[in-house]
Amino acid sequence: MHSPAERLLAFGLALMPLPVMAQTIAALPDQTSTIRLSNRDINHVICAGGEIEDVKFSAEKAIAVEKAGRDAWIKFLVREIDDAGAVTRTFVTVPSEFFITCNGAVYALYAEPSDIPAQTVTLQPGGAQRAQANEELLGPLVEEERAVSITLSMLQDRIPASFTSVAPRSSPLRLGLLPDASIEERRRIEVDGSGLSASEYLVSVAADTQLDERSFLDSALGANIFAVTLDRGTLSAGETARLIVVRRGAGQ
16 A cells, blocks of 8 residues: 655646637736636736746746747646545645736736636737837838828738727717718727827718718817728719728827
8 A cells, every 4th residue: 555645747838738718818017917727727828919038926836837939838736646546636726926027018917726727818018018019110100101001001901919909989970971871980999109099980871972081071080080091982882981080199
């Protein structure tokens, strides 16, 4: 008969794939994010737009962490006790703090180990990081060129990660110069540090219509409109045009 023995299950991170049913959590820098992590599966941390430079945590706790580039993996180790062939497992339930450096900012995570599937934590850029990235992207351009760059990024569906998505207006709009056109806001973004914001609208008509961009210089689309762009000027009944409106300042 063997005496009871305790051992930590091997981490084996390099050989263990991430679970398919991972849930996603967003965290911001310079504040403490209270989150729940799986206490039995491998949790994934992603640094959006950069690399993870450091991960600090209490080394004496039953935790294993590995990092590579933009990714880090956190595993709460399972304690296994073999008592004469009767094996019992104990999962970590005591919360732990992690301080992760990503893109030069520190993200404080207060993690509560729970009996849940593996989680994916995305470290989102804060306002200062987004403003810096936007300055690098748009800084060399004059204001008119910035508006063109923002417009093209929306028309091409290639919006930079440093642009902030804002909830669009839910109800359709009607304009005085286009009473028969239905205008629905599809998405809205703000460009931190640039003083500009933009919206994409879908414009639909019930009858053949010739559109004029000047018709959209309406306060219903924003108080400080700087640029208006349509992807087509002629609409047949039932067709939809894409309209990009760039504003100075935040959206309406």
